Amino acid sequence: MNVCHWLTPPIDLNLPTEHVHIWRIHLNQPESIVLKYRETLSSDEITRAERFYFPEHRQQFIVGRGSLRNILGRYLGVSPSAVEFDYQPRGKPFLADKFAVSGLRFNLSHSQDLALCGVSYQQPIGVDLEYMRQLSDLESLAKRFFLPAEYELVASLPPEQKQQVFFRYWTCKESYLKATGDGLVQLEQVAISLTNLDPAKLGVPGEWSLEELVPADNFAAAVAVAGQIINLQCWQYENIE
Secondary structure, three states: OEOOEEEEOOOOOOOOOEEEEEEEOOOOOOOOHHHHHHHOOOOOHHHHOOOOOOOOHHHHHHHHHHHHHHHHHHHOOOOHHHHOOOEEOOEEEEEEEEHHHHHEEEEEEEEOEEEEEEEEOOOOOOEEEEOOOOOHHHHHHHHHHHOOHHHHHHOOOOOOHHHHHHHHHHHHHHHHHHHHHOOOOHHHHHHEEEEOOOOOOEEEOOOEEEEEEOOOOOEEOOOOOEOOOOOEEEEEEEOOO
16 A cells, blocks of 8 residues: 655646646635635535535535645646536536646545545546445445455455455445446446555556555545556645635
């Protein structure tokens, strides 16, 4: 697993081919920061935010989307509010046609009060982040969504390792499916090879890179990218003032 050193990003961001940037975002912010992010959102994003029943979830969505706009705006050289999105049939956002020439690809994932944003150049990218919580039906989920050999490994582990390995499998599979745009229905078709000592590997057609990440204690995460990852850089996102 890649134990990232979350560094302060440079003012001038450079993203060559086969380089990947991962941004770590803290979603719980003061009301004053939330309001500033809200001002950068589009009307449809504000509508989506207002659908959340719990204020905490609404605020985390606003900070997540506002941070995403701020991050992409830095690469594009535009203000956060000027960033425009289109959406795939399953709802995955991508940059609107006016920004297609930039070649930027991105993916955002959040869990609890943390989010990760992955950015690549030209290469499809998927990121998944999960808080490693207790699951009463962990083995039944593994049996349903994992391949037989993967399920058998999870079932054979002692309790203290079972949870961690389950979420490692889950985030690796999800990151790949988010990169391809497929949904959870394909989860059991994505083969992952991993051990406690070795990094995970994707067993899928084509050339794909998979990196496991450790964004914080009790979190599992992974990034999948079409092609090779020559350089993976991890940035700590700083909120707008």
